[in-house]
Amino acid sequence: MMTHTAPQNTAPLEIIMIEDDDFDAKQLRRTLTATGIKNNLTRCIDGVEALEFLRKDSGELPRAFIILLDINMPRMNGHEFLEEIRKDPKLRRSVVFVMSTSTDEQDINSAYDKNVAGYVVKGGRSEENQELFKVLNEIWKLVLLPEIT
Numbered sequence: 001m002m003t004h005t006a007p008q009n010t011a012p013l014e015i016i017m018i019e020d021d022d023f024d025a026k027q028l029r030r031t032l033t034a035t036g037i038k039n040n041l042t043r044c045i046d047g048v049e050a051l052e053f054l055r056k057d058s059g060e061l062p063r064a065f066i067i068l069l070d071i072n073m074p075r076m077n078g079h080e081f082l083e084e085i086r087k088d089p090k091l092r093r094s095v096v097f098v099m100s101t102s103t104d105e106q107d108i109n110s111a112y113d114k115n116v117a118g119y120v121v122k123g124g125r126s127e128e129n130q131e132l133f134k135v136l137n138e139i140w141k142l143v144l145l146p147e148i149t
Helices: 022-035 047-055 078-087 105-113 126-142
Strands: 013-018 039-044 066-069 095-100 118-121
Touching: 013 022, 013 047, 013 126, 022 039, 022 126, 039 047, 047 078, 066 078, 066 126, 078 095, 078 105, 105 118
Parallel strands: 013 039, 013 066, 066 095, 095 118
Antiparallel strands: none
16 A cells, blocks of 8 residues: 655745734734744735635735634624635635634534634633644644645
8 A cells, every 4th residue: 555645835834814803913923923933924804805815816825825714803704704715616625714702602513514624712822822823833734735726
């Protein structure tokens, strides 16, 4: 039996954070920096801005990335954003992790129904966020992510 080893990604971790709260966004950015993980972080303040960013053909969009998505946002919430990207032929395979303060079972189930890779409850503790980013970095290095072309 032949075994295959996945190529290890050595490029910086590409994260698109969709977060309307300035405090939460700054805290996540600081935590990510504190982990020492090489990363590129792009922030969009809501689902509308994120879709505009993801759909434009300016060459700014990385070929593979991980999305961190808040649920409760103005204009377009996280559930609406997920519905839109799952209908989009170019974006439907995007890897999305929800990061929300909501522990509502309906929010959690709805997110998983839209094929999120994980649902993380924001705890606010820096140590928990550091662990999350370490896990995301390992996923980035070891898992083959779909490329957006």
